[in-house]
Amino acid sequence: MISIRKFCILLVFSALSLTGLAQHGHENHPQEQAGEAAHPGGQTQDHPAAAATAEHPEGEHSPCGHSLSAEHEFNAGENAIHHIADANAIHLLGNAYFHLPCILYAPSQGWTFTKTSAFDAHHHGNGTKSHEGYVLVHANIMRLQNPALHSGELPVEDYMEAEEEGADGKPRTVFYALINGQCEPLDAKSTLDGGIMGGGITSFYDFSITRNVFTMLLTVILLFLVFRAAAKASVAREGQAPKGLQNFIEPFVTFIRDEVAKPNIGPKYEKYMPFLLSVFFFILGLNLIGQIPFFPGSANVTGNLSITLTLAVLTFLITNLTANRHYWAHTLWMPGVPAVLKIIIITPIEVLGLILKPFTLMLRLFANITAGHMVILSFVSLIFIFGDAGQSLNGSIAGIAASVPLTLFMMTLELLVAFLQAFIFTMLSAVYFGAAVEEPHHH
């Protein structure tokens, strides 16, 4: 029974990952074409950054890259990546935004507290003002590199992006703000990938309540209210049959207890129950809220590596902090294996396994949710691709005819994945906890 379940899960996971990858690979082609189309002719500039971008043909309206506010051809890949990304402000409709608090820290400047409304965003989430050196580009906060601009509010005319070669020789996208006709280079927020994924530590850190943080808070509050109501009902209706919301919540709790915790952890399951339940409902809640295609849903929270990383690290910490002697003995010095073999193979593999287990937890959840969102976004993009971004009505109709059933199918599948991934994360956490507290077998 369990093996069939595992097989099905594996099948769904690999299918999703494949569709996600296929989609990603497919996206690159039109983008390249679009990129080239947007760079029809060169134009010399006087900014120092021009030297770096000299090999790239520049956009028509801007001196240091192609303009972000200029209308360009619809690009499904860019669109999908933009929509699954975190953002500092939530786009509602047209030029309306749900503004969120910004908590920014630059070592050279200290803390800055503001709201995204300070940037006066109007189009594509691009702000028209800078605030103490910060600007809003595609609803993401960036920082002007020029220290002379790090105070007060300055009008920003436009934003540009250009492809440059980084210090490591890898190409990357850099952004500029056009202030007083000058191209001012921008820094993205610091990330902890050490430059492996094109990020790295920059001049500032963003601790803002972003779209993802906002969604997390909303989900947590909703879940707490629902569970509090169910808990109150449980206490108040003691000795009576469960009813209503309580009757909806309790089967989930008993499911986690009887199907996940008890069989995998064994007699010591009770102390892990709060974590397993929390992680299950946290992931499930975020997955489901992320499926709602409009505000306050649609945020791709569990499809963001930072979030899955945090959860996986917690599983890692709990596993290793509650592990018993037996577990450590088996990890570090496997009994019944020759010492040479232990030192050369077994112990390194086991130690690697300690890290790999939570690593797979992190990747699995992230990849499934991100892939699902990207496939849905790609299917929705069909309408715009077929309709030539609103130029062809007949094409749009054909696009809708193709898009609606495909999107519907994907959304249904995603609903399943939402439950499945929450279950898998919880299940595997329980398996790791179970291994950590397993008592030695007496044969």
Add this chain to the structure above:
Amino acid sequence: MLFLGDFSVIKPEPGLIFWTTTIFLLFWFLMSRFAFKPITESLKKREMDIQGALDQAKKAREEMSNLQAENEKLLAQAREERAQILKEAKEAKDEIIAEAKERAHAEYKRKVESALQDIENQKMAALVDLKNKAGQMAIDIAEKILHKELANKPEQEAFAKSLADNIKLN
């Protein structure tokens, strides 16, 4: 052209990690304290209650079946006793009837015997009476006859008496 760097969801961000950790830890704490604890406790309690009720029902059922078996045993015993009593009663009845019959028969026999005796006695008395009467009549007749022949009364009587003794009936 898209680069890996544009795919921001795979870059671990300190801000997001900080908030996720804070929110999740808070969620974990609040939920385990105010939601999961009462829910799991009430679930456990309810399960125990249900188990208890089921056990009790099972026990009651067992007791009931025990009781029923006992009842049946008692009933069977009672039935047997009834049959025994009936049998005894029948025997007693038969005995009484037989005794009564016997007694009645004896009485009847005794009554018949006494009646026969009576009849015999009566018959004897009647015979004696008849003999006396016949003797008297014979005497009277003889007297009348003899009266004519025997004028002397004592002589006459002696003669009659000798005559009566000669005609004694057997």
